[in-house]
Amino acid sequence: MKFEVRQFKRRAFSVLFLLQPFIPEQASTVAGHVDRFYYFMVAISVLLAAAVALLEIYFAIKYRRRAPDEIPRQILGSIKLESLVVVFLFILFTGMFVWGTSLYFTLYRPPREAMEIYVVGKQWMFLFQHPEGAREINELHVPVGRRVKLVMTSQDVIHSFFVPAFRVKSDMLPGRERYTTVWFEATKPGRYRIFCAEYCGTEHSSMGGWATVMEPSEYQAWLTKAGSAAATGMAGGGAGQTMAATGESLFQSLGCANCHSGSALAQCPALTGIFGKTVKLQNGQTATVDESYLRESILNPKAKVVAGYEPVMPAYQNVVSEEQTQQLIAYIRTLAAPKTPSGSGSPEAVSPKK
Amino acid sequence: MQEITTPNTHHAPAAHPSVIHKMPRVHYLNANYGWRSWLFTVDHKRIGILYLVSITFYFVLGGIYATLIRLELATPQGDLLKAETYNKFFTQHGIIMVFFFLIPSIPAVLGNFLIPIMIGARDVAFPKLNLASWYIFNLGGFFMLYAVINGGVDTGWTFYTPYSSQFALGNVAPAALGIFIAGFSSILTGLNFIVTIHAMRAPGMTWFRLPLFVWALYATAIIQILGTPVIAITLAAVGLERLLHLGIFDPAYGGDPVLFQHLFWFYSHPAVYIMVLPAMGVVSELVANMTRKRIFGYTFVAFASIAIAVFGFMVWGHHMFVSGQGMYAGMIFSFLSFALSIPSAIKVFNWTATLYKGSISYDTPMLYAFGFVGLFTIGGLTGLFLAAMGLDVHVTDTYFVIAHFHYIMVGGALMAYLGGLHFWWPKLAGRMYPEGWGRLSALIVFVGFNLTFFPQFLLGYAGMPRRYHAYPEEYQVLNVMSSAGASILAVGLAFPIIYLIWSMRYGPVASANPWGAIGLEWTTSSPPPTENFDHSPVVTWEAYGFRPLEESEVVGQMTPDDRPA
Numbered sequence: 008m009k010f011e012v013r014q015f016k017r018r019a020f021s022v023l024f025l026l027q028p029f030i031p032e033q034a035s036t037v038a039g040h041v042d043r044f045y046y047f048m049v050a051i052s053v054l055l056a057a058a059v060a061l062l063e064i065y066f067a068i069k070y071r072r073r074a075p076d077e078i079p080r081q082i083l084g085s086i087k088l089e090s091l092v093v094v095f096l097f098i099l100f101t102g103m104f105v106w107g108t109s110l111y112f113t114l115y116r117p118p119r120e121a122m123e124i125y126v127v128g129k130q131w132m133f134l135f136q137h138p139e140g141a142r143e144i145n146e147l148h149v150p151v152g153r154r155v156k157l158v159m160t161s162q163d164v165i166h167s168f169f170v171p172a173f174r175v176k177s178d179m180l181p182g183r184e185r186y187t188t189v190w191f192e193a194t195k196p197g198r199y200r201i202f203c204a205e206y207c208g209t210e211h212s213s214m215g216g217w218a219t220v221m222e223p224s225e226y227q228a229w230l231t232k233a234g235s236a237a238a239t240g241m242a243g244g245g246a247g248q249t250m251a252a253t254g255e256s257l258f259q260s261l262g263c264a265n266c267h268s269g270s271a272l273a274q275c276p277a278l279t280g281i282f283g284k285t286v287k288l289q290n291g292q293t294a295t296v297d298e299s300y301l302r303e304s305i306l307n308p309k310a311k312v313v314a315g316y317e318p319v320m321p322a323y324q325n326v327v328s329e330e331q332t333q334q335l336i337a338y339i340r341t342l343a344a345p346k347t348p349s350g351s352g353s354p355e356a357v358s359p360k361k
Numbered sequence: 362m363q364e365i366t367t368p369n370t371h372h373a374p375a376a377h378p379s380v381i382h383k384m385p386r387v388h389y390l391n392a393n394y395g396w397r398s399w400l401f402t403v404d405h406k407r408i409g410i411l412y413l414v415s416i417t418f419y420f421v422l423g424g425i426y427a428t429l430i431r432l433e434l435a436t437p438q439g440d441l442l443k444a445e446t447y448n449k450f451f452t453q454h455g456i457i458m459v460f461f462f463l464i465p466s467i468p469a470v471l472g473n474f475l476i477p478i479m480i481g482a483r484d485v486a487f488p489k490l491n492l493a494s495w496y497i498f499n500l501g502g503f504f505m506l507y508a509v510i511n512g513g514v515d516t517g518w519t520f521y522t523p524y525s526s527q528f529a530l531g532n533v534a535p536a537a538l539g540i541f542i543a544g545f546s547s548i549l550t551g552l553n554f555i556v557t558i559h560a561m562r563a564p565g566m567t568w569f570r571l572p573l574f575v576w577a578l579y580a581t582a583i584i585q586i587l588g589t590p591v592i593a594i595t596l597a598a599v600g601l602e603r604l605l606h607l608g609i610f611d612p613a614y615g616g617d618p619v620l621f622q623h624l625f626w627f628y629s630h631p632a633v634y635i636m637v638l639p640a641m642g643v644v645s646e647l648v649a650n651m652t653r654k655r656i657f658g659y660t661f662v663a664f665a666s667i668a669i670a671v672f673g674f675m676v677w678g679h680h681m682f683v684s685g686q687g688m689y690a691g692m693i694f695s696f697l698s699f700a701l702s703i704p705s706a707i708k709v710f711n712w713t714a715t716l717y718k719g720s721i722s723y724d725t726p727m728l729y730a731f732g733f734v735g736l737f738t739i740g741g742l743t744g745l746f747l748a749a750m751g752l753d754v755h756v757t758d759t760y761f762v763i764a765h766f767h768y769i770m771v772g773g774a775l776m777a778y779l780g781g782l783h784f785w786w787p788k789l790a791g792r793m794y795p796e797g798w799g800r801l802s803a804l805i806v807f808v809g810f811n812l813t814f815f816p817q818f819l820l821g822y823a824g825m826p827r828r829y830h831a832y833p834e835e836y837q838v839l840n841v842m843s844s845a846g847a848s849i850l851a852v853g854l855a856f857p858i859i860y861l862i863w864s865m866r867y868g869p870v871a872s873a874n875p876w877g878a879i880g881l882e883w884t885t886s887s888p889p890p891t892e893n894f895d896h897s898p899v900v901t902w903e904a905y906g907f908r909p910l911e912e913s914e915v916v917g918q919m920t921p922d923d924r925p926a
Contacts, residue, residue, distance in 0.1 A: 041754075048752065066716035067723075070652070070718055077720040082717070084660075096702075097703060100702065103699065104749065110750070111751040163528060164521075164523055165524065165618060165684075171824025172824075180685050181618065182612030182617065206448075206521070212829035212830040
């Protein structure tokens with residue numbers, strides 16, 4: 008009996024190996040899980056489809072019409088048989104549902120400890136900002152063996168960040184409500200394709216690039232180099248500064264500090280230590296101060312006003328870009344825990360410059 | 362000239378190919394002549410033919426776009442078409458095939474022609490409304506064609522905001538208006554069918570004597586009436602937002618782009634059932650009549666249609682697992698999607714079981730029915746991949762999805778439409794199509810279809826996103842296979858258009874019942890008279906009553922007495 012099972016397994020797998028050339032490279036911790044589930048689904052589908060096909064062919068041959076005026080005996084049906092099929096399928100499908108859903112939660116629930124990279128999509132490019140200050144377009148450098156959480160938004164239409172080798176995909180939404188996030192942990196140094204998976208206009212098919220997975224030491228070296236390159240490189244970037252530092256200078260130049268001064272008489276809430284806290288809102292509800300809440304409060308401050316304050320802050324929607332918003336958020340995050348790293352990046356890179 | 366006027370046969374007349382039949386002297390096609398007799402007709406059969414002409418035009422147009430898309434994708438570089446042009450072509454392919462071919466195909470052509478005859482009525486409940494729906498359809502088509510000629514529309518058939526409402530290149534409003542207007546023809550057709558089926562059944566035609574095709578179109582009509590208004594207001598909102606900057610979906614004006622997706626899929630997922638439920642109905646007729654057996658588990662098949670129509674409204678969120686929808690909402694949609702696949706699976710089981718101990722014909726309609734069952738099974742099973750959230754993340758928005766829904770819409774709906782068209786062609790045209798050509802093209806369609814779309818499953822898992830004008834070279838082999846298959850498929854689909862037109866003049870004259878089938882439509886002449894029956898039929902037999910029920914074998918506990926009256 009055991010032997011038969013093993014033999015059956017081997018045979019089933021030898022069929023599934025036909026799929027091998029069409030499986031993208033596995034370069035993240037979840038890729039193997041997704042592929043295992045895929046193999047399972049293929050195996051079940053092949054079995055069921057083969058059962059239907061073989062029965063059809065067998066019946067078609069065996070019960071072919073032999074005389075033009077033949078009328079076969081009639082069979083009405085069978086409640087027993089139908090119920091059996093329903094119960095069998097229900098159990099099978101419930102199993103698929105449970106496996107598929109738990110996989111989704113693994114893929115989508117962001118881990119607590121992860122380095123964060125901010126992403127903005129726009130027609131037709133991906134802009135990445137590392138907290139340490141490095142900024143890149145259509146290229147994403149990440150270290151191997153570390154969880155990376157992407158905090159994503161779009162400046163114009165809906166885009167979707169997709170790396171087949173990591174088996175992750177998430178839409179990037181424009182609008183002031185929320186960031187979307189996706190996380191992965193790369194397992195193999197190399198270069199992997201990034202695609203935009205949501206149709207976004209004329210050059211949709213050329214929107215994308217490469218994710219470069221590096222050894223951690225190489226990654227550190229790259230960060231330093233790229234950080235200083237940013238000084239002379241892209242417009243609006245901080246001059247070789249961390250995102251938080253760039254955010255801080257924005258915070259000053261936009262005059263945020265005038266109201267968010269932290270003094271008891273200030274018109275607006277103090278921001279020190281606010282990240283990650285839960286605040287009470289005017290309408291009696293509460294909100295957790297995360298990236299999405301901060302973003303909404305910068306771009307459309309009247310949406311969720313903290314209790315005890317007047318809605319006096321102007322909307323910054325058309326004043327700051329999505330990237331600058333992310334820099335401001337990176338700065339506000341550092342105010343949350345000035346002494347310890349805020350769960351992202353390396354300590355020396357993220358702590359404020361003071 | 363009718364062979365049987367009171368058609369209570371326990372024994373269907375068999376086909377006698379050697380006998381030369383004579384057409385009735387007067388029938389609906391020659392009852393009167395001239396363009397007015399067609400354009401102002403209120404005869405449901407003529408309206409069915411009008412629809413047939415219209416949707417064949419759209420089918421050819423959509424097919425031309427498909428051909429150009431596959432030609433472009435034969436090479437990785439975007440060398441045949443400009444990116445902008447390619448985007449317009451896949452958009453127009455989608456809009457035309459979904460809204461102007463598949464949705465009206467079986468209901469408006471076969472449904473219009475057959476439903477009154479199948480239930481023993483003289484016409485539909487509202488014949489003038491029926492004609493109006495054809496004009497409304499063409500008015501919608503006019504605006505859509507205007508959008509195409511005026512420079513084309515490039516939003517994708519899904520019209521996702523804010524791309525469609527703010528960034529698209531143009532013609533969004535006329536295209537949306539076209540779909541908005543055509544939607545009303547769908548609503549009116551559905552309304553007409555529901556009232557007709559309720560109110561106009563012949564004496565003795567109880568609900569559980571109805572052919573399963575009628576059950577299927579009844580279920581479809583529910584979706585047409587309840588779902589179509591939602592897509593209509595949604596597209597109207599997109600058009601208005603584009604023109605007046607209203608701020609419903611566009612975040613720049615304070616709207617929510619994901620709201621659009623909810624509204625769009627609230628209709629467009631059930632719309633899949635507008636395409637596939639009638640197809641299932643056709644296949645039930647084909648399987649029963651081409652095997653001369655009552656459908657195994659008639660009541661299960663009938664109620665499965667209703668279940669699909671109702672629960673089809675509760676699964677739209679499975680299109681949005683990576684769209685920033687809440688995880689727990691996604692979970693519910695995933696579970697309901699799995700549950701919804703059970704009634705479809707039951708139907709596949711029942712069709713297969715019907716073959717058991719049947720008298721199976723290999724004529725063209727049955728070949729299409731076989732093709733349908735096989736391809737629909739693959740389409741359904743791959744739907745489970747997409748309903749499983751963890752797997753959907755990787756394969757959504759890739760060619761896997763393209764392959765999946767073409768298996769349902771082409772492998773399912775189109776195959777059934779072609780099978781039905783061949784099956785009822787003698788009734789429509791009064792003449793037989795050439796059987797040899799019919800079988801040959803059914804085979805070509807099946808082979809070409811699989812070669813076109815099966816590689817796309819592999820392509821999708823390998824990571825190739827949909828709607829790509831140019832693609833990385835590693836995907837070329839599979840794309841070339843797909844394009845090669847598409848050329849075979851095109852040949853297989855061109856044949857029926859040619860030989861069906863040929864047969865209208867040169868085909869052998871059909872008898873009233875060339876298949877030896879059971880059903881009221883086979884009791885009247887081919888083609889039927891304008892009033893369908895010489896005198897009103899009285900139904901005294903069950904659906905597919907090849908033999909009286911008392912002679913039927915009962916498996917398990919189901920006896921005739923158990924079935925609801």
